[in-house]
Each structure stands twice: as structure tokens, then as C-alpha cells.
Amino acid sequence: xxxxxxxxxxxxxxxxxxxxxxxxxxxxxxxxxxxxxxxxxxxxxxxxxxxxxxxxxxxxxxxxxxxxxxxxxxxxxxxxxxxxxxxxxxxxxxxxxxxxxxxxxxxxxxxxxxxxxxxxxxxxxxxxxxxxxxxxxxxxxxxxxxxxxxxxxxxxxxxxxxxxxxxxxxxxxxxxxxxxxxxxxxxxxxxxxxxxxxxxxxxxxxxxxxxxxx
Amino acid sequence: xxxxxxxxxxxxxxxxxxxxxxxxxxxxxxxxxxxxxxxxxxxxxxxxxxxxxxxxxxxxxxxxxxxxxxxxxxxxxxxxxxxxxxxxxxxxxxxxxxxxxxxxxxxxxxxxxxxxxxxxxxxxxxxxxxxxxxxxxxxxxxxxxxxxxxxxxxxxxxxxxxxxxxxxxxxxxxxxxxxxxxxxxxxxxxxxxxxxxxxxxxxxxxxxxxxxxxxxxxxxxxxxxxxxxxxxxxxxxxxxxxxxxxxxxxxxxxxxxxxxxxxxxxxxxxxxxxxxxxxxxxxxxxxx
Ligand SMILES: Nc1ncnc2c1ncn2[C@@H]1O[C@H](COP(=O)(O)OP(=O)(O)OP(=O)(O)O)[C@@H](O)[C@H]1O
Ligand SMILES: [Mg+2]
Numbered sequence: 001x002x003x004x005x006x007x008x009x010x011x012x013x014x015x016x017x018x019x020x021x022x023x024x025x026x027x028x029x030x031x032x033x034x035x036x037x038x039x040x041x042x043x044x045x046x047x048x049x050x051x052x053x054x055x056x057x058x059x060x061x062x063x064x065x066x067x068x069x070x071x072x073x074x075x076x077x078x079x080x081x082x083x084x085x086x087x088x089x090x091x092x093x094x095x096x097x098x099x100x101x102x103x104x105x106x107x108x109x110x111x112x113x114x115x116x117x118x119x120x121x122x123x124x125x126x127x128x129x130x131x132x133x134x135x136x137x138x139x140x141x142x143x144x145x146x147x148x149x150x151x152x153x154x155x156x157x158x159x160x161x162x163x164x165x166x167x168x169x170x171x172x173x174x175x176x177x178x179x180x181x182x183x184x185x186x187x188x189x190x191x192x193x194x195x196x197x198x199x200x201x202x203x204x205x206x207x208x209x210x211x212x213x214x
Numbered sequence: 215x216x217x218x219x220x221x222x223x224x225x226x227x228x229x230x231x232x233x234x235x236x237x238x239x240x241x242x243x244x245x246x247x248x249x250x251x252x253x254x255x256x257x258x259x260x261x262x263x264x265x266x267x268x269x270x271x272x273x274x275x276x277x278x279x280x281x282x283x284x285x286x287x288x289x290x291x292x293x294x295x296x297x298x299x300x301x302x303x304x305x306x307x308x309x310x311x312x313x314x315x316x317x318x319x320x321x322x323x324x325x326x327x328x329x330x331x332x333x334x335x336x337x338x339x340x341x342x343x344x345x346x347x348x349x350x351x352x353x354x355x356x357x358x359x360x361x362x363x364x365x366x367x368x369x370x371x372x373x374x375x376x377x378x379x380x381x382x383x384x385x386x387x388x389x390x391x392x393x394x395x396x397x398x399x400x401x402x403x404x405x406x407x408x409x410x411x412x413x414x415x416x417x418x419x420x421x422x423x424x425x426x427x428x429x430x431x432x433x434x435x436x437x438x439x440x441x442x443x444x445x446x447x448x449x450x451x452x453x454x455x456x457x458x459x460x461x462x463x464x465x466x467x468x469x470x471x472x473x474x475x476x477x478x479x480x481x482x483x484x485x486x487x488x489x490x491x492x493x494x495x496x497x498x499x500x501x502x
Contacts, residue, residue, distance in 0.1 A: 110320060116314065117318075118332055207323070210367065
């Protein structure tokens, strides 16, 4: 406790760094995966290459990825951009499949009914398919959210600061309080962002609750 | 009793014509099922044509060819002489009211929003569309207190009525109704049929009404078309004609399924006149 109160400022800064590294990849992978997942769900021909391709991303070990990405995109090795790009790729690896499943879960008869009442393709996507894909999409998004928050800590090994820095520092300098604080805060951030996803979904999908209550 | 068709005739100059014409329409689905074989029919303006046939006879397929949910393999469907294939699908669909067989409501929209679907797509303000939707709910006999529920919170029959209200919302000239009263009990069904006759007397749409219940076809159709498999027309005519002169055994058996209920006799029970149907089942008491 004593250690924490003395280092509150540093811990706060690392927490902010952690959020800055976690939130963009979560949003970016959602943004990329939704259209790819919709494509995969809509076309049997594209489905396999898209899902296998993005699924394989997850097989790339993270440390080499931290070296390949800067080389490929011209970021500096320790820049947040490297971290954000790597985590976006991992996020997509999970979320493209999740989104494909989500869009496949939209009942075909609802899609047909919406088309029959004069929704254009674009209107159908935004106002019918996306909301109805929401529940399944949400469950993948929650996995990605939690895993991204925990993967951010890996960056500490190559010197990208986050709550993970509290473990690496703590181990090197033998400060248990630092290690514990790092672990607890990482879990708290993961839970908090997960809860945020659930709340946002509840707001965006009011029919879900109304119907399950009935 | 069948001499006067249920729907009040309308002066034809009431609105611009809306004639639907099927010309030698053929539909083979990709899996090889032939749903419709060389079907031709003219649905006159402001009239109700009831298509009746057993399950799988191609009724839904015929309806869907009008709003281009299904394109015929050959032949044409036209509205007022214009081939629907030359029309924009989305515009065409918004201009036609379609009541789907199973209701077809959007599960994530409230009842009022479902009814307001097409007006909102067409750019009407949500507020106005909602106000109109409440009026339509009343018109199809639903309590406006249901407006904020979701479809899953309604009974099957209520959902179907919402489907009817939605089809009426954009005030289309053409209505396609696919077994709209399939999920309601006989009493409510009679009531809805009566309401629909009153509504049609008032609004005079061109309606294609699909049912597998010959009684319903007789009750609502100005003209009834009895279909065999492949949408082959077994007989076509006014209800009274078909009832009086079934063209063949198929039509006779189809009509017969309903005639047991329609051939009524009087039997004395406890000094009162009880009306019984062809099977001897009591259907009511005669008032003198
Ligand atoms: N999308 C489809 N693909 C293949 N076959 C189909 C398709 N839709 C309908 N069919 C077949 O076409 C035939 C006619 O179907 P349709 O739905 O038009 O019948 P229906 O008269 O409406 O039947 P019901 O009274 O049961 O609703 C059936 O044999 C059906 O199995
Ligand atoms: Mg059908």
C-alpha cells in the first residue's frame, strides 16, 4: 500500500498508457472484422479463405510480430503504433470468425421479410443485419476486449510501457507490490472495458432485454 | 348466400388502374423444383382475387413474383402493362403492400416501428409515421397499448395483424396477402374477414389473397382461383360459380372439404330449430 501511494503518479500514467494501447485495437479490429465477416457470411466462396487467412494470424508469435510490423510499416520498434497494429491483427484473427458467425445467425426469413418491405441492400445491412448480428458479435467482442487488454502487457518486454511495465520492473527490482498492482489493475481494466461493451450493447439492443424478460 | 360476393364493387374510376397480369409464367427453382408451370391470370383493378390450393401448390411463389422477391424463369408479370422486371426492385417493393405468410416482422423493432417501416424508408418523419401507425393498429383491431412491444411479445395472430397494418402503412394500390389469417382462431378469423371486407369496401385495393382455406377464399374473393400442384389452374370464377359447378373432381373435393360445413339442415331439438351441417354437427340455432 505504501509503495502504491508513493508511486500513484507513475501507476496512473501507466494505466493511461495501457488504455491508449488497448482501446484503439479493439475498435479497429471491430471496424475491420464487421465488413470481412459480412463478406464471409454472404459468400460461401470467400468464407473459407477469409476465415482461414485471418485465423492463421493468431498463429504468428507475438515477439517476431513486433519486429516484422515496424519493418513493414516503417514504425519505430517501440512505438505504440507497432503495438496497436499487432493487437489489431490478433483482434481480427478472433473477430472475423465471430462476425461471420454473427451474420450467419441472422434468420434468413427476417432478411427476406426486410427485403420484401423495400429495404435497399445498404439499408438492410445497417438497420437489420447489423443489429440482429449484435448479440453474437458482442460475445466475440468481449473475448477480444479481454484478450487485448492482457496482451498489451507483453509490450513491456520490448519496452512499450503499459501496466505490464509494473511486472517487468517489479521482477527486476524485486518489488512485490509493483507486480501485484500490475496484475490487479490489468484485471480491473479488462473487467471495466468488458462491462462497457455489455452496457453499450444493452443500450444498442433494447429488444433483447425486453424479449428475454417476457 | 354466395350470390353477392363479400366485397362491395367499386367504381373503377376511383383511382388509376392497378392491374396485375401473369403471362405464361414459369418458375423452376435452382434445385430443379418446378413451383409454377405456365401460369396466366389477370387480376383486375380494385378487386380481390383469392388463390386457393393445398400446401406446395406454388401460391407463395406466385405472390413473390409480383414484388420481384422471385424472378420467373420465363414469362412475365406486369403491372398496368409494365413488366415488373423493368422496375427498380426497391421502389417496386415499397409501392406494394405485402403481408408475409408467417408475419415476417422485424424482431428488433417495436410494433409501431414495424408498422412504420415503409413510410420511414420513404422519408416520413418518425413522429408522423408513429402517429399513423397507431391509427393503423386500431384499424386492424389491435390495442394501441401493444405499440411499444416487440414482435416476440405478441401472439401469432397479433403478429399477423401487425403484418397487415404494416402492409397498409404506405397506402399501396396493390396488396399481396399470403395466408394473413392463418394463425388465428376461427372466431377471430371470421371477425378479421369481416373487417377486411369493410376495409376493402373503403379502400378498394387490388388484392391477391392467398389461402388454403376454400371458405376464406369464398368469403373474401371477388374471384377465386383454385390451384393444383405447379400452380395449374383447376378452376377460376366467382365463388357462386365454383360452388355451384365445380369443374372436376379435384375442385369438387376441394370445395367439398368446405361443403360439409356449408350444406345446412334444420333439426328439431327440445322444440327449437337447431341448424346442423352436412356431418350432422350443430352450428347454431335458428331464430324465427
Ligand atoms: N427457395 C426455394 N427453393 C426451392 N424450392 C422451393 C423454394 N421455395 C419454394 N419451393 C418449392 O416450390 C413449391 C411451391 O412452393 P410455395 O412456397 O410457392 O407453395 P405454397 O403454395 O405457398 O405452399 P404453402 O401453402 O405451404 O405455403 C414447393 O414444392 C416448394 O417446396
Ligand atoms: Mg406459401
